Amino acid sequence: xxxxxxxxxxxxxxxxxxxxxxxxxxxxxxxxxxxxxxxxxxxxxxxxxxxxxxxxxxxxxxxxxxxxxxxxxxxxxxxxxxxxxxxxxxxxxxxxxxxxxxxxxxxxxxxxxxxxxxxxxxxxxxxxxxxxxxxxxxxxxxxxxxxxxxxxxxxxxxxxxxxxxxxxxxxxxxxxxxxxxxxxxxxxxxxxxxxxxxxxxxxxxxxxxxxxxxxxxxxxxxxxxxxxxxxxxxxxxxxxxxxxxxxxx
Numbered sequence: 001x002x003x004x005x006x007x008x009x010x011x012x013x014x015x016x017x018x019x020x021x022x023x024x025x026x027x028x029x030x031x032x033x034x035x036x037x038x039x040x041x042x043x044x045x046x047x048x049x050x051x052x053x054x055x056x057x058x059x060x061x062x063x064x065x066x067x068x069x070x071x072x073x074x075x076x077x078x079x080x081x082x083x084x085x086x087x088x089x090x091x092x093x094x095x096x097x098x099x100x101x102x103x104x105x106x107x108x109x110x111x112x113x114x115x116x117x118x119x120x121x122x123x124x125x126x127x128x129x130x131x132x133x134x135x136x137x138x139x140x141x142x143x144x145x146x147x148x149x150x151x152x153x154x155x156x157x158x159x160x161x162x163x164x165x166x167x168x169x170x171x172x173x174x175x176x177x178x179x180x181x182x183x184x185x186x187x188x189x190x191x192x193x194x195x196x197x198x199x200x201x202x203x204x205x206x207x208x209x210x211x212x213x214x215x216x217x218x219x220x221x222x223x224x225x226x227x228x229x230x231x232x233x234x235x236x237x238x239x240x241x242x243x244x245x246x247x248x249x
Contacts, residue, residue: 008067009034009171009201010055015064017054024050026225028064032171037197039204039212041236042222043245048205051222052173055203056088057081068171087169089177095159097149101140104148105131108163130166137195138162139188154185158192165196172196173203178211190214221245 010032
């Protein structure tokens with residue numbers, strides 16, 4: 001069934017991608033509500049990162065449809081998908097190590113796009129206010145002048161989330177945001193994600209089940225490119241198929 005118009009923020013239908021005959025994602029149907037914090041879990045090789053790659057246009061699908069607010073994304077280039085309101089954070093933080101926290105947020109501001117944009121870019125009160133707001137939100141309000149290279153691993157992850165937040169995406173995708181974080185940083189990140197999903201949809205890939213339980217409105221379990229189970233954490237954890245896949249490895 002193809003929905004012409006949908007109330008979902010994101011509607012993925014019959015999505016398939018083959019690499020040399022191997023179906024990494026196989027006929028996937030996946031729906032994300034507005035303001036929903038949705039976590040995708042699954043064993044290694046389940047196709048989780050590939051799904052994010054397909055949504056953000058890094059990988060092109062073999063067949064199927066990806067609609068974001070009813071706009072078809074499969075035909076768009078990566079930068080067009082960003083302009084449509086989709087932000088993506090990869091596993092390794094990509095921040096400008098030699099710039100301060102403030103400057104990292106400033107170059108990410110939509111009008112200051114890129115280094116050349118930022119040369120022509122005038123720092124207004126509005127921009128300054130927004131940078132400070134976002135910095136407070138990501139626990140870096142007191143570190144604005146610090147060189148990004150000196151941040152802890154967890155703080156670098158937060159800074160990168162901030163660099164996406166300042167663009168105000170309506171869909172934010174995060175690939176293993178708490179990997180390598182301390183226990184306290186994980187707790188703070190859970191609070192952060194619970195706050196930022198008000199007013200936008202957030203799609204997270206994560207291995208840390210305790211963290212997933214703290215944040216997920218809904219969990220999808222992927223296995224071999226297909227959905228194995230979907231629902232709240234409790235339902236998914238008690239699903240015999242899921243137990244078998246996780247414990248059978």
